[in-house]
Amino acid sequence: MLITNLENVPGQRIMKSLGMVRGQALQDSHWMTRLLSGLHRVLGGELAHYSALLRRSREKALAHMEVEARAMGANAVLNVRFSALAVVGGRARLSVLGTAVVLE
Amino acid sequence: MWEIGLLVLVPVLAYLFGTITERNHYRSLAHRERHLVRLPICDDPHSLTTLYPPPSSRLVMGSVVVTLDLFKRVVASLANRLLGRVESYEALLDRARREALLRMKSEALRLDAALVCNVRLETAHVFQGWRGAPSAVEVLAYGTALIPAERTRTAPAASGPVLAPPRRPLARPTSRPALNP
Numbered sequence: 001m002l003i004t005n006l007e008n009v010p011g012q013r014i015m016k017s018l019g020m021v022r023g024q025a026l027q028d029s030h031w032m033t034r035l036l037s038g039l040h041r042v043l044g045g046e047l048a049h050y051s052a053l054l055r056r057s058r059e060k061a062l063a064h065m066e067v068e069a070r071a072m073g074a075n076a077v078l079n080v081r082f083s084a085l086a087v088v089g090g091r092a093r094l095s096v097l098g099t100a101v102v103l104e
Numbered sequence: 105m106w107e108i109g110l111l112v113l114v115p116v117l118a119y120l121f122g123t124i125t126e127r128n129h130y131r132s133l134a135h136r137e138r139h140l141v142r143l144p145i146c147d148d149p150h151s152l153t154t155l156y157p158p159p160s161s162r163l164v165m166g167s168v169v170v171t172l173d174l175f176k177r178v179v180a181s182l183a184n185r186l187l188g189r190v191e192s193y194e195a196l197l198d199r200a201r202r203e204a205l206l207r208m209k210s211e212a213l214r215l216d217a218a219l220v221c222n223v224r225l226e227t228a229h230v231f232q233g234w235r236g237a238p239s240a241v242e243v244l245a246y247g248t249a250l251i252p253a254e255r256t257r258t259a260p261a262a263s264g265p266v267l268a269p270p271r272r273p274l275a276r277p278t279s280r281p282a283l284n285p
Contacts, residue, residue: 005163043125
């Protein structure tokens with residue numbers, strides 16, 4: 001499945017637009033990593049645990065979106081946007097939006 | 105007595121470590137940017153993709169969460185009230201954006217991309233700190249990596265979420281005309 005943030009795919013025509021698809025992910029982190037990150041925040045710099053947490057949840061959201069698009073019979077998702085990031089108490093929630101289409 | 109010592113020592117240590125981390129980060133950013141400058145990126149969603157129609161395209165992203173040290177954070181949230189411009193946050197956002205772009209670029213280079221199109225940057229506050237001042241920011245850079253046909257064979261197998269090459273590459277001209285036919 002083609003997933004892109006372009007609005008159309010050069011060289012391929014969109015046969016049918018199936019509407020918006022969404023993927024959401026909620027990812028929890030271990031209390032120990034939260035504690036260590038809390039200490040790390042005193043010194044500043046990159047919070048690698050949170051970087052990894054958000055990357056994982058983004059991949060999960062994309063995978064969920066792909067499953068939804070496939071269920072609709074699409075073979076591509078265009079115009080993908082990431083939105084609504086919230087980190088509350090070490091828990092990351094985010095969603096990804098896109099337009100499911102059928103390419104020729 | 106030792107409580108007062110701790111009250112002084114912790115911010116001083118935080119300031120020192122934070123400053124060293126920031127300086128090292130800037131140095132590493134400059135170094136990696138020199139290496140990755142060979143990969144062009146653009147934020148145009150249309151023209152370049154038709155100029156260079158992809159036989160294989162892939163969503164690439166890079167993200168980073170960075171935070172200021174305690175001392176600068178407290179000073180910045182005080183300065184937020186008194187002054188208009190908070191330079192430590194400017195530096196923080198600058199670091200985060202450059203780091204996110206670099207990560208996106210290195211992911212694209214791993215796929216042997218020639219160009220990353222339609223690059224978007226998104227910023228989010230990860231923690232809401234004292235007095236509503238953000239204590240950490242996350243920057244996400246994402247775009248579509250265009251991988252030329254002759255390179256797709258040597259490109260590594262799909263590791264992230266995404267993509268098969270189109271079934272008929274370069275089959276039909278798009279409705280949108282190319283800039284330089």
